[in-house]
Amino acid sequence: MPTALILGASRGIGREFVRQLIAANWRVLATARDDASLADLRSAGAEAYKLDVANPDSLAGLGWQLDGEKLDLAVYVAGVYGPQGQSPKAPPTAQDFDKVMHTNVLGAMQVIPTIAPMVEAAQGRFAFISSGMGSIGETDTSYGWLYRTSKTALNMAVRSAALDYPSATFVLMCPGWVRTDMGGPNATLAVEDSVGGLLNVINGLKQEDSGTYRNYAGRTLAW
Template identity: 60%
Template structure:
C-alpha cells in the first residue's frame, strides 16, 4: 500500500509513519525541518520537505507527487493554543492557527486528492472534538475550535469533487504528545492503531462519494452525534 502523511515529524504523524512502515507499506511523509526529515529517513520513509503554513512550500506538492497512486493519505499537521474568549486573539495568533489547520489543508487537498482518487483510496484528516458546535461548554482553545470546525466544512464541501476518493474526518483523542501534554490518557501508538483500524473498517468499494458520505469519527470508530 502507498501511504502519504502530511505533518509527520513528531507525535501522531511520526507514529502513523512508523506503524505503516512496520506493516510493510511504502510511506512518503513530510516534515518542515531537517531534524524531522532525518527522523523520517531513519524510520525508512521517503521524506519530503513541506511547511503547510507556507503557501509557497505547499504550491509544488502536486508536482512532487506526479504519477503516484495513493491508497491512503493523512493530513495530520496542525497547531493548538489555549486562549479563550475573554480577550480578542491577535492577528498573528489567528493567522498562524488558520494557516496550519485550515489553509494548509485546503491548499494540500486539491493537490493530493487526485492521486488518492487514482487509487480509489482514502484521505484522512485529523480533526478534533473541539470542532463540534453542539454541546460546547468552554471557550478554551477558542481559535482552535474555529479552525477545526472550518477544516471539517472544507473537507465535507470538497468531497463531491473527488467521488472516487473517500474522505474521513477523525478525532485522534487526547494523545500524550507535545501538543497533547503528558497528562493525556492515550499513547500515540494506541491512538494510531485505533485510527488505522477505523480507517480500514470504513474502506469500501463504492465509487461516487458525496459530501453527506464524509464521516466525523472518534479514533475508535464511534461517530459524533452532531457536528
Template identity: 60%
Template sequence: MALNVLVIGASRGIGLELVRQYREAGARVIATARSDEGLAALRALGATALRVDVANPASVSGLAWQLDGEKLDVALYVAGVMSRGNAKAPPTQPDFDRVLHTNVLGAMQVIPQVAPLVEEAQGRFGFISSDMGCIAGVDSCYSWTYRVSKAALNMAVAAARHDYPRAIFAALSPGWVQTDMGGPSAPTTVQDSVAALRKTLAQLTLADSGKFFMQDGQPYPGW
C-alpha cells in the first residue's frame, strides 16, 4: 500500500526534494509551506499543500484539524533557519527568537499534533537536525545560536519519544547540502542527501527511537 507522508517546511531545498522523491516512489504526500510560491511548488509535485508558518504558534495550531483522520507512515520536520555569530557577542533577541522559534518551538508545537497520527500507523517521525547540533566534539563556535537550536531539537526528539512509544522518533543529520542554506560549495547534492535520509529513516526500528543519526545512517556515538 502507498505510504502516507507528511513533510513540514517543504517549499524548497531538502523539504521540497523529500516531497519529490516520496512522490516518485508512489507515496501520498501532504506537505507544508508558508508562501504562495511554496504551496504552488508542492502542488506541482502532486502533493496536498497546507499553509503553515512554524514560527507562528497560531498557524501551527491549525495543523491538527487539517490532518484530522490521517494515519502517517512517515512525518518529517524540515523547516529551519540559520544564523551567524559567535560567543564574542550576545545574540540579538530578534535573531534568537527567529532561530529558536523556527528550529525548536515549531517542532515542539508540531509534535503533540502529529505524533498521535504517526503512532496510529506505527510510523516514523524524523526531524532534520545538523552536525552543528552535536555537543560531543564541537570544534567551533561559528553560528552558535543555530548550534544551540539544533542541540535543543535533538533533546526534544529524545524526550518526546517516551510519550509516543509506538512511533519511531529520530533526529537526522542531512550532511552539508547544496541548498540555499548550505550554499554551492557543499559537497552533497540535495538528491543524494534526501536519498540517504529516506534510507536511514526506513531502516530504523523502535529500539533506535530518540537517537540522533549521522548522514551515513549510524547513530552519533555521543551527543
C-alpha cells in the first residue's frame, strides 16, 4: 500500500486530497493545526498529526513522529491568501507580510529538509500547491500583489530544492480557481475536479520532470 503525507489537510484542497487518496486505497498521513480537524481526519481514515508549518518546534515534532517513514507522495498544501485589496498602490503591513510569507514560503522551506529525505527513500513525488498567480511570465494584473509575491518565492524555493534531492520528483502545481474558502463560491472549478486533475498529473510525472511548474490539467506554466 503506497503512503502519502498531506501537509495542511484540514479543509479545501488538502482535505480533498485525503478523501481521494483514501478512496484509492492509499495509506494517508495528514496534518492540521486544530484538534477538531485532527479528529475529522482520523474519522475519515487518515493518520493525523498536529502541525503548524510556521513553527520550527512543531515541525521537529512531526519529523520525530514520522522517523523511518518512506513517502510515495507528499503534498504541501498549507497556504494563506492574506488581506483583500492587495495592490502596489499601498504597501502591505509588516504583520500581513510576515503571515503570508511565513506560511507560504518559510513553512515550505522548513518542511523540505525534514520531509524530502522520506520522499527520496521511496523515490516518490513531492508536490507543492502554488498558483498561476505566482507566474511572472503570465502576470497581467496586480491583483493579489502580496499573495503573488509569496507564490513566486515558493516557486524559486522548490525549483532550487529539487536539485538537492535527485531521487525525489518535485513539482509545483496550480490547482486552478477552486471553490474553497480561499477561492470563494464564484470560482470556476469544483474541488473534486481540481484535486482529481492534480493527482492525474502527479501520477504521470517522471523523474526528469522534477522541478517543473504545472497546472491541474498538466499545462506547463511560465516562470
